[in-house]
Amino acid sequence: MASMLDSSRLVSCSCSGLRSVCCGAAAVIVGLSVTGCSPAAGPANTAVPASTAAAPVAGKGLTVRGSAPPVAGGFRAVVLLAPEDGHAVAVPDAPETMDQFGLSFLPGVLVVRAGQEVAFTNGDDVLHNVHVAESATRETVFNIATPIAGAYLHTFERPGTYTVACNVHPAMAAYILVTDASYVAVAERDGRFELSGVPPGRYRVTVWSVDAVLRSERQVEIGAETELRLHNEG
Numbered sequence: 566m567a568s569m570l571d572s573s574r575l576v577s578c579s580c581s582g583l584r585s586v587c588c589g590a591a592a593v594i595v596g597l598s599v600t601g602c603s604p605a606a607g608p609a610n611t612a613v614p615a616s617t618a619a620a621p622v623a624g625k626g627l628t629v630r631g632s633a634p635p636v637a638g639g640f641r642a643v644v645l646l647a648p649e650d651g652h653a654v655a656v657p658d659a660p661e662t663m664d665q666f667g668l669s670f671l672p673g674v675l676v677v678r679a680g681q682e683v684a685f686t687n688g689d690d691v692l693h694n695v696h697v698a699e700s701a702t703r704e705t706v707f708n709i710a711t712p713i714a715g716a717y718l719h720t721f722e723r724p725g726t727y728t729v730a731c732n733v734h735p736a737m738a739a740y741i742l743v744t745d746a747s748y749v750a751v752a753e754r755d756g757r758f759e760l761s762g763v764p765p766g767r768y769r770v771t772v773w774s775v776d777a778v779l780r781s782e783r784q785v786e787i788g789a790e791t792e793l794r795l796h797n798e799g
């Protein structure tokens with residue numbers, strides 16, 4: 566809390582947080598499905614495509630594809646890949662963006678690296694606020710009126726899950742996952758995901774869903790021509 570003000574600032578700029586996914590030379594299939602889960606209907610408030618927040622070196626590493634649980638309660642799943650050999654990928658300098666548009670947060674699920682900046686913007690013509698709280702402690706991180714022009718910038722230093730709300734419009738809700746994992750992706754609505762630039766090796770894979778039953782964590786070996794199918798079958 567003490568560093569909250571130090572890591573937040575208001576700026577005037579236009580931001581676009583979407584980034585594209587590039588392809589590597591080889592592909593690894595990782596199946597991360599959970600038995601007993603069913604696609605849940607919900608608002609289409611997670612319009613961001615699967616993306617990597619890491620910035621791998623172009624042309625190096627593998628492309629990891631697979632399937633995570635499908636959207637639950639309107640929120641997409643997140644896949645986090647943390648190398649066990651300790652190699653680190655630099656935190657991107659560019660901020661990710663969470664907009665408020667059409668009385669929804671876009672994207673509805675945002676994943677960022679610890680230490681990465683997030684730009685909160687208001688694409689609507691109506692007044693919104695952004696109220697971010699840490700899920701584990703329910704402690705408010707900040708609660709600000711979203712600027713109509715420009716952006717409110719905040720750097721999330723502590724890994725964890727954060728809830729995002731607008732107190733003006735109680736139906737507006739989103740999640741921000743902050744992680745130390747080097748490779749991250751928000752899955753498609755059907756659970757498909759892709760990570761690029763992943764060096765072969767042993768990793769800890771964490772799957773997050775708003776539905777705690779669908780969360781999982783395990784070790785995987787990623788290598789060329791490797792196909793891993795991981796199922797939570799109890």
Ligand SMILES: [Cu+2]
Nearest residue numbers: 693731733734
């Ligand atoms: Cu609002």
